[in-house]
Amino acid sequence: GAVVSQHPSRVICKSGTSVKIECRSLDFQATTMFWYRQFPKQSLMLMATSNEGSKATYEQGVEKDKFLINHASLTLSTLTVTSAHPEDSSFYICSANLADRRGSPLHFGNGTRLTVT
């Protein structure tokens, strides 16, 4: 079945460095992907909607310059956490809808656990 692959699954980085997280749709095209952040024991919080070939749409309160999103192809979206700080430590997860049909089954990546030291 359709699969979304997210990489890396776990990353530890030093404060001030940048980290790139990739989200790939493996056997389907996704013009839209979603990036979420999840703090421990809390639900998913939508950060931004990644649109292929155009700028991402960020949710209120999410810094565009800090969380750079690039969706250069129909199968790949990347989230770059720039100048990471310990408060950016969190679980980041992406999702895509099959063929972007609204209401179609969701497919999630396995998430990336980011720890900033």
Place this chain on the structure above:
Amino acid sequence: KNEVEQSPQNLTAQEGEFITINCSYSVGISALHWLQQHPGGGIVSLFMLSSGKKKHGRLIATINIQEKHSSLHITASHPRDSAVYICAVGRRGAQKLVFGQGTRLTINP
């Protein structure tokens, strides 16, 4: 008040028990999703509903559009069902989802 409310927040039961998790929402929706998140973090889509009832194995999901309420049932629960179950709704006319807080289910052997 959250647009999507789940209950209970935490649920512990014995293996074999019948489990019900509830979700109420306050917005017009195009679809409602039930998701399962395992301790490692990965999320699996269990159901997508816009009306009626769906069944997959021991899982049953129902939705009442008039009452803006959905339930997820697990029959003959098993320790491997232990996970966080999340209700999410797609607002009418929008792609992004609104999530409930999740229900942490623990099934003891």
